[in-house]
Amino acid sequence: MSKASTKPPSGMRDFLPADVARRTHVIEVVRRIYGRYGFAPLETPTIENLSTLLGKYGDEGDQLLYRILHRRDALARALEKGAEVKELDLADQGLRYDLTVPLARVVAGYDLPRFFKRYQIQPVWRADRPGRGRFREFYQCDVDITGTTSLAAEAEVCAAVAEVLQALGFDDFVIKVNHRELLRAMIRAAGVDEKLEGSALVAIDKLDKIGQDGVRAELAERGITAESANTLLELVLIGERDGGVTNLAGEPMAAAPRAGLVDLQTRLQADERGAAALGAVDQLLTLCAHTPAAKHLRFAPDLARGLSYYTGAIFEIAVADLPSSLGGGGRYDGLVGMFGKKEIPAVGFSLGLERILVVMEERGMFPSDLGVGPELLLCWLDVDLADVLAVAARLRAQGLRVEVYPEAAKLGRQLGYGDSPGVKAPVAGILGKDELRHGMITLKHLQSGAQVRLRTEEAAAQIAEWRGDGEDPESAD
Amino acid sequence: MSKASTKPPSGMRDFLPADVARRTHVIEVVRRIYGRYGFAPLETPTIENLSTLLGKYGDEGDQLLYRILHRRDALARALEKGAEVKELDLADQGLRYDLTVPLARVVAGYDLPRFFKRYQIQPVWRADRPGRGRFREFYQCDVDITGTTSLAAEAEVCAAVAEVLQALGFDDFVIKVNHRELLRAMIRAAGVDEKLEGSALVAIDKLDKIGQDGVRAELAERGITAESANTLLELVLIGERDGGVTNLAGEPMAAAPRAGLVDLQTRLQADERGAAALGAVDQLLTLCAHTPAAKHLRFAPDLARGLSYYTGAIFEIAVADLPSSLGGGGRYDGLVGMFGKKEIPAVGFSLGLERILVVMEERGMFPSDLGVGPELLLCWLDVDLADVLAVAARLRAQGLRVEVYPEAAKLGRQLGYGDSPGVKAPVAGILGKDELRHGMITLKHLQSGAQVRLRTEEAAAQIAEWRGDGEDPESAD
Numbered sequence: 001m002s003k004a005s006t007k008p009p010s011g012m013r014d015f016l017p018a019d020v021a022r023r024t025h026v027i028e029v030v031r032r033i034y035g036r037y038g039f040a041p042l043e044t045p046t047i048e049n050l051s052t053l054l055g056k057y058g059d060e061g062d063q064l065l066y067r068i069l070h071r072r073d074a075l076a077r078a079l080e081k082g083a084e085v086k087e088l089d090l091a092d093q094g095l096r097y098d099l100t101v102p103l104a105r106v107v108a109g110y111d112l113p114r115f116f117k118r119y120q121i122q123p124v125w126r127a128d129r130p131g132r133g134r135f136r137e138f139y140q141c142d143v144d145i146t147g148t149t150s151l152a153a154e155a156e157v158c159a160a161v162a163e164v165l166q167a168l169g170f171d172d173f174v175i176k177v178n179h180r181e182l183l184r185a186m187i188r189a190a191g192v193d194e195k196l197e198g199s200a201l202v203a204i205d206k207l208d209k210i211g212q213d214g215v216r217a218e219l220a221e222r223g224i225t226a227e228s229a230n231t232l233l234e235l236v237l238i239g240e241r242d243g244g245v246t247n248l249a250g251e252p253m254a255a256a257p258r259a260g261l262v263d264l265q266t267r268l269q270a271d272e273r274g275a276a277a278l279g280a281v282d283q284l285l286t287l288c289a290h291t292p293a294a295k296h297l298r299f300a301p302d303l304a305r306g307l308s309y310y311t312g313a314i315f316e317i318a319v320a321d322l323p324s325s326l327g328g329g330g331r332y333d334g335l336v337g338m339f340g341k342k343e344i345p346a347v348g349f350s351l352g353l354e355r356i357l358v359v360m361e362e363r364g365m366f367p368s369d370l371g372v373g374p375e376l377l378l379c380w381l382d383v384d385l386a387d388v389l390a391v392a393a394r395l396r397a398q399g400l401r402v403e404v405y406p407e408a409a410k411l412g413r414q415l416g417y418g419d420s421p422g423v424k425a426p427v428a429g430i431l432g433k434d435e436l437r438h439g440m441i442t443l444k445h446l447q448s449g450a451q452v453r454l455r456t457e458e459a460a461a462q463i464a465e466w467r468g469d470g471e472d473p474e475s476a477d
Numbered sequence: 478m479s480k481a482s483t484k485p486p487s488g489m490r491d492f493l494p495a496d497v498a499r500r501t502h503v504i505e506v507v508r509r510i511y512g513r514y515g516f517a518p519l520e521t522p523t524i525e526n527l528s529t530l531l532g533k534y535g536d537e538g539d540q541l542l543y544r545i546l547h548r549r550d551a552l553a554r555a556l557e558k559g560a561e562v563k564e565l566d567l568a569d570q571g572l573r574y575d576l577t578v579p580l581a582r583v584v585a586g587y588d589l590p591r592f593f594k595r596y597q598i599q600p601v602w603r604a605d606r607p608g609r610g611r612f613r614e615f616y617q618c619d620v621d622i623t624g625t626t627s628l629a630a631e632a633e634v635c636a637a638v639a640e641v642l643q644a645l646g647f648d649d650f651v652i653k654v655n656h657r658e659l660l661r662a663m664i665r666a667a668g669v670d671e672k673l674e675g676s677a678l679v680a681i682d683k684l685d686k687i688g689q690d691g692v693r694a695e696l697a698e699r700g701i702t703a704e705s706a707n708t709l710l711e712l713v714l715i716g717e718r719d720g721g722v723t724n725l726a727g728e729p730m731a732a733a734p735r736a737g738l739v740d741l742q743t744r745l746q747a748d749e750r751g752a753a754a755l756g757a758v759d760q761l762l763t764l765c766a767h768t769p770a771a772k773h774l775r776f777a778p779d780l781a782r783g784l785s786y787y788t789g790a791i792f793e794i795a796v797a798d799l800p801s802s803l804g805g806g807g808r809y810d811g812l813v814g815m816f817g818k819k820e821i822p823a824v825g826f827s828l829g830l831e832r833i834l835v836v837m838e839e840r841g842m843f844p845s846d847l848g849v850g851p852e853l854l855l856c857w858l859d860v861d862l863a864d865v866l867a868v869a870a871r872l873r874a875q876g877l878r879v880e881v882y883p884e885a886a887k888l889g890r891q892l893g894y895g896d897s898p899g900v901k902a903p904v905a906g907i908l909g910k911d912e913l914r915h916g917m918i919t920l921k922h923l924q925s926g927a928q929v930r931l932r933t934e935e936a937a938a939q940i941a942e943w944r945g946d947g948e949d950p951e952s953a954d
Binding site for chain 1: 766
């Protein structure tokens with residue numbers, strides 16, 4: 001038999017201990033802050049029925065679903081169709097594509113509190129073309145509130161994600177806010193046929209990527225006149241005149257949060273739904289005035305968001321050094337009703353774990369000690385291994401992370417291992433006959449070479465002193 | 478369009494907040510204790526190449542793999558075969574079946590420390606028949622040490638899982654220990670043909686489920702003589718005479734840890750490999766004498782374990798009130814070599830999260846407060862919602878988990894929501910015009926009805942007092 005490959009499939013990644021430590025650091029901050037906003041955790045299965053997933057994300061989304069091949073009898077029955085067999089005959093289950101559709105299914109299916117505030121931090125899978133920073137398995141960190149149309153819900157999810165980013169050390173992010181009803185009003189005001197509304201939204205969504213000329217070309221291609229295209233672009237970019245709403249080019253981002261809002265109010269005053277949407281955006285900015293989201297929110301009339309299920313406010317988080325967003329969200333009042341008897345309004349925000357990690361990595365935002373790997377490598381010479389393991393148990397009872405060198409070897413070899421890449425134990429503990437006889441251990445600080453012999457019970461205190469911390473790192477919240 | 482079902486697929490589960498809280502509690506204990514033994518976290522992708530997975534778990538395992546249906550061109554090419562199309566034409570990727578094979582792939586593929594000590598806590602998928610306590614998606618909590626044949630590695634993984642279970646509140650579990658080479662020696666001693674060794678192992682593995690007569694029947698069916706079957710059963714049950722090695726019937730489990738060991742040494746002294754295996758078991762028990770595993774280890778010559786990749790010591794954890802095991806493991810010195818140029822020895826132990834949860838649930842072993850859900854529901858009357866959100870921000874800055882009632886409503890309705898199932902906030906905070914004017918809040922303890930008006934800054938201290946805790950629960954390790 002030939003050797004199997006040691007690589008994971010394309011677009012999939014292994015996370016070695018240092019990677020997991022950074023991921024866990026971020027996830028723990030997210031959980032703590034989401035919890036503080038009264039959100040409670042939900043988890044849903046990796047595998048969903050295709051009937052749950054299909055028709056929620058648009059055609060492109062459906063194409064990107066991972067599907068589970070039927071087994072045994074079901075597969076045999078499907079293959080009996082011979083040349084007639086279709087993709088849908090071969091699979092009726094697939095992998096979770098996002099965390100919002102599973103939430104909608106859960107909200108429709110269980111007897112939950114009237115306002116269900118849940119967070120969910122789990123991977124999702126999309127069979128997209130892999131590329132730099134684009135993976136086929138990635139984590140989303142979602143918060144959602146179901147059961148209310150109050151803008152308090154929008155304000156709470158915005159404040160929660162803003163506080164998460166602040167707790168991680170971000171201060172320069174912008175939460176762009178727009179409203180689907182406002183986009184529709186602008187499309188109407190530009191004289192675009194109602195049937196082409198969806199096409200116009202898709203084109204505007206690409207403004208960041210393909211620029212104004214690209215959007216003009218795409219609108220023309222979809223049968224929208226040049227005049228309408230110009231008007232539409234003028235409307236969605238109306239805030240730019242006030243200093244730029246978004247700024248991904250690295251320029252200062254201190255634009256007025258409401259830039260363009262008054263101008264649009266003037267332009268759309270005859271459009272009742274458009275005016276109401278503008279009012280909602282304005283009110284949301286007011287509601288957040290004394291929350292962690294306050295100095296980050298910006299009205300962004302050119303924000304469209306790709307997913308088709310949004311019905312109200314929409315959000316997206318931008319930082320200067322990342323071309324894509326750190327997260328996004330919005331209100332989707334129709335999705336739960338696709339599963340249940342009742343329409344249940346909902347709004348949510350999703351942070352992309354991998355994108356946060358990329359920026360934190362580039363900016364060096366991780367704490368130096370993430371609490372992974374041994375604090376002490378226990379080395380031993382001319383003593384019984386059973387006695388070594390007994391000392392290890394006593395050291396661990398002090399809360400220390402202890403690795404035992406597992407084989408008899410020269411001390412130099414053992415110390416060399418402790419200092420090797422991937423281990424990097426800060427301290428070695430050395431046990432010989434003499435130490436064991438007196439209940440002592442010799443501790444050696446591997447970087448400085450400092451060495452001290454002390455009672456086993458004193459090891460944790462000595463290591464804490466070398467690490468230079470007196471207080472509990474948890475308490476510095 | 479008809480409504481989509483609100484159910485997850487068969488064998489898959491949704492975890493509501495109370496479920497996630499219990500799961501997280503266990504996972505955090507596992508992570509903390511595994512970390513203390515010097516293990517560092519690894520994560521591998523959900524989707525693996527089928528070439529990685531196939532041929533590692535035996536035929537039954539291969540059958541239970543979830544396979545990912547090819548997409549687009551690859552699917553079209555496969556379907557061109559028409560009636561000739563086979564399962565393997567339709568998929569070349571599948572879902573992770575355990576955490577051991579991905580570890581072996583990683584160890585063969587990366588430049589890792591000579592002794593790689595990793596833990597991994599992730600779900601695995603098996604398309605097994607769902608049943609009570611049997612799911613198709615479930616979590617494993619693995620610890621493994623690669624790179625050494627030293628029994629110190631066996632001792633460390635046994636001590637680590639024992640300490641995890643103790644930290645969770647278990648004290649009555651038994652870690653059964655056996656050795657694949659000893660099983661082979663017993664099979665030889667019973668006069669079973671070498672070619673039938675695998676069949677004999679599979680039959681013995683079922684002893685717990687089908688009893689002695691069942692095993693006899695199965696051995697006969699596989700072509701093993703009644704005389705050999707009797708000898709083999711006598712050998713694997715040799716310890717029973719000393720008071721029973723395992724005891725799933727609820728009887729006392731205080732059998733001698735080495736019951737049967739001396740008898741087997743006498744019976745197998747002519748078999749060099751068998752005697753060496755017995756010596757290894759004996760030494761392992763000695764090595765663990767002063768570790769948390771000490772009072773839990775029992776030699777169990779009838780333990781066989783199903784997976785085919787084990788080569789040395791094997792383990793399984795039994796508790797009286799669970800017919801299946803809480804976890805298992807063993808040494809597998811050949812698996813890494815199936816991926817890489819080098820043979821790298823390895824040993825590991827896997828805890829089953831769901832089985833631990835089932836027993837903890839039945840025994841009521843969870844702490845009463847798992848830190849999920851709001852500690853305070855913020856209610857408000859005749860004030861601006863923006864001011865309410867500002868107070869919420871100040872309360873959250875004190876570390877409190879705060880939910881804001883999102884809509885204007887009568888106070889009774891708001892308080893009723895706070896006390897409703899699934900919310901159960903212990904305390905309501907009430908904000909009216911008067912409170913806001915003076916920077917105060919009225920706190921109401923929902924169970925006792927106690928009510929107090931105080932400065933917003935004093936809320937966290939009052940709630941802690943009501944909860945009856947002075948100290949930090951984290952510090953009580």
